[in-house]
Amino acid sequence: MKITQEEVVDRQTVLNIELEEEDLDSYIDQGYRKIAPRLAIPGFRKGKAPRRIVEQFVGRESLLNEVLDTMLPEITGKAIEEQSIEAAGMPSIELEELDPIIVKATVPLMPEVSLGDYKEISVEEEPANVSEEDVQQRLEQIQHGMASWEPVERTVQMGDLVTIQATGLVDGDSVVEEKDAVIFLDEDSDRPFPGFAQQLADMAQDELKEFTLSIPEEFGDEKLAGKDVAFSVTVGEIKERVLPELDDEFAKSVGDGYESFEAMKAEIESDANEAAESSATQKYNEAVMEAFLNGVTIEVAPVMVGHEVTHMEGERSRVLSQINVRLDDYLRSIGKSEKEMRDELRSEAEERIKRTYAMSKLAEEEGIEVSEEDVEERIKEILANNTQDTEGLPVQPEFTDEMRESVNRVLSSEKTLERLVTIAKGEKSSEAKSKPESVEDTQDGEDGSTEEETSEQSEGE
Numbered sequence: 001m002k003i004t005q006e007e008v009v010d011r012q013t014v015l016n017i018e019l020e021e022e023d024l025d026s027y028i029d030q031g032y033r034k035i036a037p038r039l040a041i042p043g044f045r046k047g048k049a050p051r052r053i054v055e056q057f058v059g060r061e062s063l064l065n066e067v068l069d070t071m072l073p074e075i076t077g078k079a080i081e082e083q084s085i086e087a088a089g090m091p092s093i094e095l096e097e098l099d100p101i102i103v104k105a106t107v108p109l110m111p112e113v114s115l116g117d118y119k120e121i122s123v124e125e126e127p128a129n130v131s132e133e134d135v136q137q138r139l140e141q142i143q144h145g146m147a148s149w150e151p152v153e154r155t156v157q158m159g160d161l162v163t164i165q166a167t168g169l170v171d172g173d174s175v176v177e178e179k180d181a182v183i184f185l186d187e188d189s190d191r192p193f194p195g196f197a198q199q200l201a202d203m204a205q206d207e208l209k210e211f212t213l214s215i216p217e218e219f220g221d222e223k224l225a226g227k228d229v230a231f232s233v234t235v236g237e238i239k240e241r242v243l244p245e246l247d248d249e250f251a252k253s254v255g256d257g258y259e260s261f262e263a264m265k266a267e268i269e270s271d272a273n274e275a276a277e278s279s280a281t282q283k284y285n286e287a288v289m290e291a292f293l294n295g296v297t298i299e300v301a302p303v304m305v306g307h308e309v310t311h312m313e314g315e316r317s318r319v320l321s322q323i324n325v326r327l328d329d330y331l332r333s334i335g336k337s338e339k340e341m342r343d344e345l346r347s348e349a350e351e352r353i354k355r356t357y358a359m360s361k362l363a364e365e366e367g368i369e370v371s372e373e374d375v376e377e378r379i380k381e382i383l384a385n386n387t388q389d390t391e392g393l394p395v396q397p398e399f400t401d402e403m404r405e406s407v408n409r410v411l412s413s414e415k416t417l418e419r420l421v422t423i424a425k426g427e428k429s430s431e432a433k434s435k436p437e438s439v440e441d442t443q444d445g446e447d448g449s450t451e452e453e454t455s456e457q458s459e460g461e
Helices: 021-038 051-058 060-065 068-082 132-145 196-200 248-253 261-294 302-322 327-334 338-365 372-384 401-424 437-443 451-460
Strands: 002-005 012-018 092-098 101-108 112-114 148-151 161-170 173-184 208-214 228-242 297-299
Touching: 012 068, 012 302, 021 051, 021 060, 021 068, 051 060, 060 068, 068 092, 068 101, 092 302, 101 302, 112 338, 132 261, 173 228, 196 208, 196 228, 248 261, 261 338, 261 401, 297 338, 302 327, 302 338, 327 338, 338 401, 372 401
Parallel strands: none
Antiparallel strands: 002 012, 012 101, 092 101, 112 297, 148 228, 161 173, 161 228, 208 228
């Protein structure tokens, strides 16, 4: 195997690899074993023709084409190892020629990262506040959720539940045909079209009303957008929402029941405070991360970014496939071209890579490590939350080495983020408080990026 390496440009290098005859023999043999069982060669039982006969029959290139998917990555990996290159992800591989086989491999190198003056980061915390109005709003949500609907003898009001018979015509063609349809009248309702609910206000039971609605130009259905709909509507039963009293009896009927309304209110307030603190912590962590990344400079190989974009496109395609949406329909719905979407993905990919390697560099600078005990403890937590199968019987998922490595990365991310937060708050970490001042900055600290981004980035390329 002949290898020539080009200069490093933009944190990537190109290997030109030419395979010699002795490099190909094992791959030709693999191709023979794959293709022979499918061939019917006169004079031989199917799959029993010797290699030289099969090679003469189909040609050497056909045998090699059978194994290119495994051969190219293998020979590229060997070339990278021979050149002692520390690759930072999958190379981009191109087959230049088949006779002789010449491969061009663009290999990404580790990004060059400068963390800047990260120890000078300072971000002010905003307190998490829960007002009496917030608690009251949650009480009202529960109250509305337990309301009953009772028939009334009056005209229709917004907020009612109404049974209707309705027809709607556009240019003489029927576009709405409702029989005994029950609709909730809400100011923001757009069923079947915007403005329909408001037309029913003040109608009496069994009253017939005819009216015309103009459909907005931006309506989702292009065939109806901008058209006029001639409606004929008859109102049937009218029901209003009856709210239960917010008292002890109401509290006892909620969920597993509370001893009193005050006990219920106290728990709602406690839950609201916990949610507000969690939200405030998340926002603060995001602000700290943004301040940190603003000071980071990084040089990343274009091929690494390209791989990440491809990975993200695959994720997007899987999501669209799951909800049965075509890519061109999706792009049309958000008003973007495929190029615009790819440019956005490229920008996001660059940010992901920047975050991952910046946090990895920070963990290295701060001497942050994850012990085997930490990993085992987290695995126990995961298993504790995932111990029942569909039959209700206990199960114990087996953790592979790859899964353990993923847990390790997540824990490292969390510890690194914790360390970054202590810096932003102007505090010392728990370890640093018990150490002499001279070793605080070299042995202390915890921190990391988000679980999803870190594991995804490490493997995305």
